Amino acid sequence: MNSLTEENYLKALFNLADDKGEVSVNDLSKSLEIKMPTVNSMMKKLAEKKLVYYESYKPLRLTEKGKREAGLIIRKHRLTEMFLVGKMNFGWEYVHDIAEQMEHIKSPEFFEKMDELLGYPKVDPHGSPIPDKNGKIALKEYNKLSECQVGETVIFAAVIHTSSEFLKFLSNRDMHLGIKIKIKSIESFDKSMTIIYGKARTEILSNIVSERLLVEKV
């Protein structure tokens, strides 16, 4: 059994992994706000437990076992978020901090029940996929809204780097997952984007915003 601390390292490793699955000690240190020497020794410990491949001065990688355990923690986090929004009427901007604590609860039955009551959802309230019972995560073929062209119509599918302020910003403009968005124009000097959605509603989004919105092409 892994400690709460170990679980937090595993989750951060999973979330920071690039396409090769590699993470630097430095990035992990910054993400967890824990100094590098502490991270370094924890990596040796996780390597002992066969959760991480560790070699001096090389990037870190989760083992299959590590990926599985991280995936299961993320599964608990995202199921909880879904439950809080779907069954307890929380707004999507309030659920992260609670899920951050609930994800460490040891009780397969509890999360099984949540999953069942929710009807086995595939994504969480922010559009992120929920890993399956083996910790496997389906990777979605989404595009950033910022990379779409003028004239395209897309479906708003997920948000990345979901701070509660940003989520409130979206809610205030009635921008919910699933809505259709048409790109009316893009300013060349700052890449700000004018979009149309809902009942002929128009908004101008800065590039900072459009980079955080993931969409599906129709």
Added chain:
Amino acid sequence: MNSLTEENYLKALFNLADDKGEVSVNDLSKSLEIKMPTVNSMMKKLAEKKLVYYESYKPLRLTEKGKREAGLIIRKHRLTEMFLVGKMNFGWEYVHDIAEQMEHIKSPEFFEKMDELLGYPKVDPHGSPIPDKNGKIALKEYNKLSECQVGETVIFAAVIHTSSEFLKFLSNRDMHLGIKIKIKSIESFDKSMTIIYGKARTEILSNIVSERLLVEKV
């Protein structure tokens, strides 16, 4: 803010307190399965934090502040148990272990929402009172079934020392909170009790069992 460990000591102190509010180091040690010297030093720490009155070789007592904080943890525990039974369809024998973990979650909004969704319940699924938002617990005037007389009719109101095996034992016999129980006879040699309840159902309960059932006189 108290650590998870400190919270567990506070809760145990609250639950073990006798009518004077006194707890011995020894009892606390046994209850937590933590050796006496460890308990001893933790008591000094909690005394520093004004949560416990501590004097060498004297029984322990929670301060008002300590009682409040313990009560609030128990509130979270019992609200969770109620939620698991009432909103997630768990049997009453399965909820203790999950609540034991959830009671440490820091999020007033989460428990507020639970309370609201449950319609502000006064007792948990085992009949134990739920402390209010100030950690104050209403004390109930229940009697042990074992102390009732032949011929009396009482209402089953709560269980004490609720192990999951014992709760299953009761469920298997359709003995749920709120049912009427009539005492038909008591054997003098072992105090075993023959009762009638439900649809003219008869059962014989050992004294061990009847001591754990709390009832209200009608």
Added chain:
DNA sequence: CTACAAAGTTAGATTACACTAATAAAATTT
């Protein structure tokens, strides 16, 4: 009322997880 047992305390060791300071390796800039 003394002796022994039970309960409580003190002292010192251990483990997990964090830190700072110093050092070493790798990457980048000039």
Added chain:
DNA sequence: AAATTTTATTAGTGTAATCTAACTTTGTAG
């Protein structure tokens, strides 16, 4: 290619929460 910066590691320290062993105080049984 050398110098500099960034990243990574090692060594040593601190705190929280646990333990065992040894000692002290309190309560009780003869």
